[in-house]
Amino acid sequence: MKKIGLLTILFLIVCCKKTDESKTIIITSDQVKEGVTYLASDDLKGRETGTIGIDKAATYIENQLRNFGVKPYFETYRDSFKIKKIDAFNVVGFIEGNDDKLKNEVIIIGAHYDHIGYKSKSVENDSIGNGANDNATGTATVLAIAEYFAAKNNNKRSIMFALFSAEEMGLLGSKHLSKKLKDQNLDLYTMINFEMTGVPFPDRDYVSFVSGYDLSNIAEKINHYTSSNLIGFSDVSKKYNLFRASDNAPFYDVFNVPCHTISSCDLSNYDYYHHVDDEAEKMDYEHMASFINSLIPAIETMSNTPTKEIKIHE
Numbered sequence: 001m002k003k004i005g006l007l008t009i010l011f012l013i014v015c016c017k018k019t020d021e022s023k024t025i026i027i028t029s030d031q032v033k034e035g036v037t038y039l040a041s042d043d044l045k046g047r048e049t050g051t052i053g054i055d056k057a058a059t060y061i062e063n064q065l066r067n068f069g070v071k072p073y074f075e076t077y078r079d080s081f082k083i084k085k086i087d088a089f090n091v092v093g094f095i096e097g098n099d100d101k102l103k104n105e106v107i108i109i110g111a112h113y114d115h116i117g118y119k120s121k122s123v124e125n126d127s128i129g130n131g132a133n134d135n136a137t138g139t140a141t142v143l144a145i146a147e148y149f150a151a152k153n154n155n156k157r158s159i160m161f162a163l164f165s166a167e168e169m170g171l172l173g174s175k176h177l178s179k180k181l182k183d184q185n186l187d188l189y190t191m192i193n194f195e196m197t198g199v200p201f202p203d204r205d206y207v208s209f210v211s212g213y214d215l216s217n218i219a220e221k222i223n224h225y226t227s228s229n230l231i232g233f234s235d236v237s238k239k240y241n242l243f244r245a246s247d248n249a250p251f252y253d254v255f256n257v258p259c260h261t262i263s264s265c266d267l268s269n270y271d272y273y274h275h276v277d278d279e280a281e282k283m284d285y286e287h288m289a290s291f292i293n294s295l296i297p298a299i300e301t302m303s304n305t306p307t308k309e310i311k312i313h314e
Contacts, residue, residue, distance in 0.1 A: 023151075027147075029289040032289055035139065036137055036198065038060060039113065039131075040279065046117035046118060046129045047113065049165050050086035050087065054114055058078065061091045065146060068147045073160055078091060079092050079177055090165055090173045092160060092162050094161070097158040097303070099156035107158070107159050107302055108191040109145055110163070110174070111135055111164070111194040112168070112174075113163045113165065115168060126277075129274060130278055132278050133282070134278060137196060138194035142161055145161070164177070174247035188255045190260075191259035192218075192248075193262070197262075197288055198265070199265050199282070201264060206231060206232030207294065208231060209231065209233060209264075211261040212260050213237070215313060216260070217311055217313065218258050230291075242263075242266065
């Protein structure tokens with residue numbers, strides 16, 4: 001076999017890296033449907049924290065991250081904590097940034113993967129709260145974004161992918177992880193959480209809303225980065241203070257940086273919140289894929305700007 005010189009090897013490495021960064025990656029409806037369908041299946045029995053079902057969900061998420069090439073942030077993917085006698089665990093993956101300085105700044109992309117188990121009111125002998133929209137869709141959204149960035153390898157800042165447990169018990173998973181990361185002096189740039197992304201708004205001029213719209217310029221920046229009106233303001237979100245109801249809130253409280261939830265459902269456009277009929281077949285997967293593909297360039301830009309452009313309003 002002909003020997004290859006060092007300069008040739010370096011040239012091939014650079015070319016391969018450029019190919020990874022330049023290749024087009026499109027998130028498909030089948031891709032997100034697969035994740036939602038599994039997570040919201042009867043086999044997982046509603047993914048209540050502390051059950052066999054949520055353990056299966058965590059294993060699925062771990063395997064997906066591993067297959068994408070996303071490494072665990074801690075020694076394993078599971079970030080374990082106790083709720084009285086219950087063993088609970090977030091699932092946390094990490095893609096280190098490729099810039100020597102900016103990689104120390106971290107963007108967290110999150111969603112909760114737990115749900116309420118059998119606590120829904122029984123309908124036609126069905127008592128499993130499958131939690132398709134809440135929040136298998138948010139989880140599938142995070143996994144799709146993780147797969148994209150693992151393939152592209154073009155983020156200068158580091159990106160953490162956090163799937164939270166015990167959200168339905170009072171945001172306990174995100175409270176645990178936010179405090180743990182703060183104690184480790186993590187330099188958090190921004191945290192974007194996803195909730196209920198499985199159904200579209202039928203009558204609005206934007207695709208999704210951001211909770212705590214007035215607290216930072218994140219909506220303005222996302223729309224600027226995507227040259228669109230992707231993110232808007234929800235009166236319903238403000239009325240019911242949905243900013244405090246999701247896993248973004250503990251990170252905002254602990255880090256005092258822009259931390260928001262993005263959703264295409266503020267409960268005005270979906271009748272099955274915490275209902276046994278929150279099933280996978282009711283989700284709009286074309287909407288989900290379109291939304292994710294539209295949003296990814298904004299996250300990509302956030303991960304590469306020379307300075308932190310997302311800022312809290314003073």
